[in-house]
Structure formats: C-alpha cells, structure tokens
Amino acid sequence: MIPGAHLPPLRAARALSARLCPSQHLCSEGSRNGGESRRDTLQSNGDGILEGEEEVKGLDAGHFRPEMLLRLPPPGGPPESDDDDGEDLSPGHGSRRWFFEDVRLEADRIFRILLQDGPGFSARQALDEMRPKVSIKLMREVLFRILVSVDSVNRERYPKLAYRFFVWAGQQEGYRHNTSTYNLVMKVFAQCGEVKAMWRLFEEMAEKGLPVSARTFHLLICASGQVGLRRRLVERFIKSSTFRYRPFRNAFNAILHTLLTIEQYSLIEWVHQKMIFEGHSPDVLTYNIVMRAKYMLGKLDQFHRLLDEMGKNELMPDLHTYNLLLHALGKGDKPLAALNLLNYMSDVGCVPNVLHFTNLIDGLGRAGNLEACKYFFDEMVKKGCEPDVVCYTVVIASYVAAGEFEEAQRYFDDMLVRGQLPNVYTYNSMIRGLCTAGEFDKAFSMLKEMESHGCTPNFSVYSSLVSRLRNAGKDSQANTVIKYMTDKGHYLHLLSRFEGYERC
Structure with missing residues (x-):
C-alpha cells in the first residue's frame, strides 16, 4: 500500500513540473526493473508488437494503445460531422418530417438514375427530365448513398458518378455548392484512392473563395501519405485566409489537433515550431497537443521543458494536462508522485474522474506495478468514481500481461456484477x-x-x-x-x- 501523501498548493505548472517530474524516481520502492519495464523493451512492427518470439497482433498485446486513452476531445462542442455545415438533418415533427422524407425519396430516385449511367443511357438527360429541386440537403443525401455503397468492385466507377452529379447540380439555377458538399465528394474520392481528384476539388474551392474547414484538411492530409506533401499541405492551410475551424481559436491549433488524431507526432513538432516562429502564442490546448506528441515520441526531457514553459507563461494545466501527467507518472512507475498529483488536483478544484484513474492505472500496468494498480483502483471506488468498461479492461489486461489470470478473472467477474458489459x-x-x-x-x-x-x-x-x-x-x-x-x-x-x- 502506498503511504498517504499531500502536495502543498502550487501556483503554476512550473512548480508542478519541478516537484512531480524530476529526473529521479519518486516511488518509495524504486523502479522495479532499473527504470525500464519489460513492455518498453518490446520491438514494434507494422502489425502489432513482438512478445519474445511470438507476434501478438493489435490489441492482443495486452493494453489499449495509449492514444486511445489519451485522446483530446475538441473543446467547444463535439467533433465535426462528415456534413460539416452545422445543419440538423433529423426528421423532427410534422411538416418538417414529411419534407425530409420527400428529400430521401428523391435522393433514392437520383441514385438509381446515376447507377444506370452508361452506353445507351444518359443520367444527365434523365436528371434534366426529372427536374429535382436541388438543395444542400438533397446533395448530401445523394452523395452519402454513393459513399456508403463504395466497395472493391465499384471503387473506380463511383467517383465518376459522384462527380458527374456534383457538376450537374452545380449548374442548376438557384443552387450553389458549399464546403459541406465539396467535402463529401472529396470523401468519396478519398475512399476510392483518387488523390489527384481531391486536390483538383480543393483548388476549385480556393478559386471560388469557399471557406475550407477542418474536415477538408483532415481528408487531404490523410490521403497525402508522403511527409513532404503533408508539410506543403500544412503550409498551405496556415497561409490560407479561408481556412476555418470553428471549435478552435486559431488555425494552428486546428491543424495540430487534426495531426494528433492521425498520430503525426513529428509533424506536430514541425507545426509547433512554425507557430512559434510566426509569433503566435500557444494556449493550453497547444501545450496539451505538443506535450502529447513529445510523450508519444519518447522525448520526455522536452515534455518536461514544455510543462515548465507552460507555467512561465502563466497557463494552468487543465483536465487533459493532468490526464497525460498521470499516465506518464504511472508508466514511469512513480505511484507516490501520482498520489501527490491527485491530491493537488483535488486541492485546486480539478477533481480526478474515472478517466484520470484509468490512465494512471494503465501506465502503472505497463510498468508492471500491479500492487499500485490495485491500490488506485480501490482508491477510485472509495472516492465514488464508478469504474467503467475501459477501466476494468485496463486492469484486466495488466494482470493478464503479468501472467496473473486468476486476478484478471476476479476483475472480469466483478465487472459483470457491477453491470458493465465487456x-x-x-x-x-x-x-x-x-x-x-x-x-x-x-x-x-x-x-x-x-x-x-x-x-x-x-x-x-x-x-x-x-x-x-x-x-x-x-x-x-x-x-x-x-x-x-x-x-x-x-x-x-x-x-x-x-x-x-x-x-x-
């Protein structure tokens, strides 16, 4: 059991870094394997990790990937949807429901017409004769039908159908494409590997002065596999006056967050350097993303320098900063320092929740410290935090990886008793x-x-x-x-x- 500890009030993250993250280990019994756990010595490959001579694919390595637990939800609301125009397409009630039903029926007819396009049948002529009332909602319904129908057989044909309908609709009187419809066509292209066509659409958006959203950026950067091309794309978006990302304060944070979601950690470092060079001041969100990247790259000295810099700039850590710190302390096998941090969080009104405990337990499990895993799990329950399926899974995986299956079975049974479904x-x-x-x-x-x-x-x-x-x-x-x-x-x-x- 870890003896109680209490961290005196700290005024800034700079003091937090100095007290909680020094170079020496802070746990009372020291690191169990000279500071390096068995899991940290495993070699990785493209499909999973190697455990001794046996390859264990994906999640069978015993733990969630860290990024799954350490994800950073965008502030200001939920992530953008594929639609990206903020309109509600739910049917609602009364006449509104009938309107949406009519749109869906019309979209079905248009989709069937497009599928017939070919020798002996002109989809364009059939659409002209049909004369549907083109709207953003109708466009989205038709393009969505094409998108979800793409498979290995039709992936060469469907992008052409999507683009022909897109061009035809853009020529109809009283209608004008917006960012949402461009993004949907680009997503069809992305799913079918039509990268050059995506770039042509992007150029067309720029020529028409349409605002480019985070969705546009995300689609392009995911499709652009080469690092050099991705850097040029980031440069282009940074300089673009039409780049709009509504949940974030500025374009740099938007780009950094998107790069985090696709795990482009080295590119995050590069964008951060550009941001500083161009005189933009980082905020807490910026620090959280860049610190996450440094941590995932194993650059812990730079990680701690950023935390210190955050304090010098009088920026206080938020829930996500603490989440990352707890995971780092856990993986570094520093349970006493983690306990200090949990106490400090409560003192400053940032009460730890189940996700904070889960990330700490996950880190300790990776370090092989099962005694501390059990201690913090019990502490979490004592504090009224109900363990969820993710927390149970992290504990179970830790015991399985350590070869203590009976304990893993005990937590699995307890999970079912508490009504948590595996x-x-x-x-x-x-x-x-x-x-x-x-x-x-x-x-x-x-x-x-x-x-x-x-x-x-x-x-x-x-x-x-x-x-x-x-x-x-x-x-x-x-x-x-x-x-x-x-x-x-x-x-x-x-x-x-x-x-x-x-x-x-």
Missing part, C-alpha cells in the same frame, strides 16, 4: 489470458460467448487464438476456430493469412 478489448485480453494458462477450450467458449453478448470478435481475436493453438500443437482446434470464423462470415478477405488452411 467490449472487444476486454474479451481480447481474457482470451489471451486463457490461452496463456492453457485453457484453450474455455478460450474458444469465450469467443462464442462474445457473439451471444452482441460483441463481434475482431480479426486479432481470431488470429491470436489460432496462433496460440498452433504453437501448442493443436492444429485441429485452430482449424475449428477458422471454420467458426468463416461460418459466421467474418473477415473472409483475410482468410489467406492463415497459412496452410484449406476450406472444405
């Missing part, structure tokens, strides 16, 4: 633990149990179970799992990854 991550960890314990029949039963609880296994569940069965010399049971997957119609396009398996 998700795919929880089941991944439990199945992995059962396999490690040699309980392969129970692991297969749990795989089937997922379905009965409305939780569809992802491919990593199947591949991990098959791999472990084969490593144990149980090829027949491995083939049974593969057959179960194919009978369910799951991931048939990935069947070739199971080498040596032949379908009957």
Whole structure:
C-alpha cells in the first residue's frame, strides 16, 4: 500500500513540473526493473508488437494503445460531422418530417438514375427530365448513398458518378455548392484512392473563395501519405485566409489537433515550431497537443521543458494536462508522485474522474506495478468514481500481461456484477489470458460467448487464438476456430493469412 501523501498548493505548472517530474524516481520502492519495464523493451512492427518470439497482433498485446486513452476531445462542442455545415438533418415533427422524407425519396430516385449511367443511357438527360429541386440537403443525401455503397468492385466507377452529379447540380439555377458538399465528394474520392481528384476539388474551392474547414484538411492530409506533401499541405492551410475551424481559436491549433488524431507526432513538432516562429502564442490546448506528441515520441526531457514553459507563461494545466501527467507518472512507475498529483488536483478544484484513474492505472500496468494498480483502483471506488468498461479492461489486461489470470478473472467477474458489459478489448485480453494458462477450450467458449453478448470478435481475436493453438500443437482446434470464423462470415478477405488452411 502506498503511504498517504499531500502536495502543498502550487501556483503554476512550473512548480508542478519541478516537484512531480524530476529526473529521479519518486516511488518509495524504486523502479522495479532499473527504470525500464519489460513492455518498453518490446520491438514494434507494422502489425502489432513482438512478445519474445511470438507476434501478438493489435490489441492482443495486452493494453489499449495509449492514444486511445489519451485522446483530446475538441473543446467547444463535439467533433465535426462528415456534413460539416452545422445543419440538423433529423426528421423532427410534422411538416418538417414529411419534407425530409420527400428529400430521401428523391435522393433514392437520383441514385438509381446515376447507377444506370452508361452506353445507351444518359443520367444527365434523365436528371434534366426529372427536374429535382436541388438543395444542400438533397446533395448530401445523394452523395452519402454513393459513399456508403463504395466497395472493391465499384471503387473506380463511383467517383465518376459522384462527380458527374456534383457538376450537374452545380449548374442548376438557384443552387450553389458549399464546403459541406465539396467535402463529401472529396470523401468519396478519398475512399476510392483518387488523390489527384481531391486536390483538383480543393483548388476549385480556393478559386471560388469557399471557406475550407477542418474536415477538408483532415481528408487531404490523410490521403497525402508522403511527409513532404503533408508539410506543403500544412503550409498551405496556415497561409490560407479561408481556412476555418470553428471549435478552435486559431488555425494552428486546428491543424495540430487534426495531426494528433492521425498520430503525426513529428509533424506536430514541425507545426509547433512554425507557430512559434510566426509569433503566435500557444494556449493550453497547444501545450496539451505538443506535450502529447513529445510523450508519444519518447522525448520526455522536452515534455518536461514544455510543462515548465507552460507555467512561465502563466497557463494552468487543465483536465487533459493532468490526464497525460498521470499516465506518464504511472508508466514511469512513480505511484507516490501520482498520489501527490491527485491530491493537488483535488486541492485546486480539478477533481480526478474515472478517466484520470484509468490512465494512471494503465501506465502503472505497463510498468508492471500491479500492487499500485490495485491500490488506485480501490482508491477510485472509495472516492465514488464508478469504474467503467475501459477501466476494468485496463486492469484486466495488466494482470493478464503479468501472467496473473486468476486476478484478471476476479476483475472480469466483478465487472459483470457491477453491470458493465465487456467490449472487444476486454474479451481480447481474457482470451489471451486463457490461452496463456492453457485453457484453450474455455478460450474458444469465450469467443462464442462474445457473439451471444452482441460483441463481434475482431480479426486479432481470431488470429491470436489460432496462433496460440498452433504453437501448442493443436492444429485441429485452430482449424475449428477458422471454420467458426468463416461460418459466421467474418473477415473472409483475410482468410489467406492463415497459412496452410484449406476450406472444405
């Protein structure tokens, strides 16, 4: 058990950095493995991580990826939708409901006409004869139908249909495209790999003086795979007078946040340097994003310098800053410092919630300090924070990774008693633990149990179970799992990854 600790009131993040994040370890018993946990020595590859000689795909590595827990929700409201124009498309009541129903029926007719386009049938002529009343709502309904219908068979044809309809609609009297419709067409292009066509639309938007939104930027930067091209794109958006990102105070923060969502940490560093060079003062959001990037890149000295700089600029940490600090202290195996920080948060009116405890426990679990994981889980419950499915999953994964499956099972059972339904991550960890314990029949039963609880296994569940069965010399049971997957119609396009398996 960790002895109680209390941090004297601090006036700034600068003092917080000095007291909580010095170079030496602050836990009473010291770091268990000379400051480096077993997990931190694992080598990564493109598909997952290597655990000894065995590759464990994706989530079967035992933990959520840090970015899933440390995500930074955009302030000022929920993230932008794909529509990006702020209009409510819900049917509502009365005449409004009938109006939307009419729009949807008309969109269905237009979609059927577009599908017939080809030799012997002119979709343009059919649309001219139909004479629909073109509106933003109608455009979005039609383009959405095209977008959700794209597959490997039609991915070359559908972008052409979307663009032809887009051009035809833009020529109709009384109608003008907006940012939302451009973004939807660009999303169709992105899904079909038409990057050059996306850039042509972007150029057209600029020529027409339409405001470009965060959605526009996100679509383009995700489609632009080369680092050099992404840098040029960022430069272009920084200089653009039409770049608009409503939830954020300025374009730099908007760009930084978008780069964070696609995990472009090195590019975040570059944008931050540009921001400082051009004389823009960072705010708390800026610091949170850049500190996140430094942490994910393993640049902890720069991470702490930024925290110190934040205090010098008289900017106080917010909930997200504390969230990252707690995870860093946990992964650094510093439970006493984490306890100090939790006490300090309460003193300054920033009461820790379940997400703060979850990130701390996740970090401690990665450091292998299960005693501290249990202590903070119990403290969280004592303080009235109800553990959710994510928190339970983090604890379960920590015990599974440490080879203590009985404790993992205890938390899994407690989770069910408290009415928390396991998700795919929880089941991944439990199945992995059962396999490690040699309980392969129970692991297969749990795989089937997922379905009965409305939780569809992802491919990593199947591949991990098959791999472990084969490593144990149980090829027949491995083939049974593969057959179960194919009978369910799951991931048939990935069947070739199971080498040596032949379908009957």
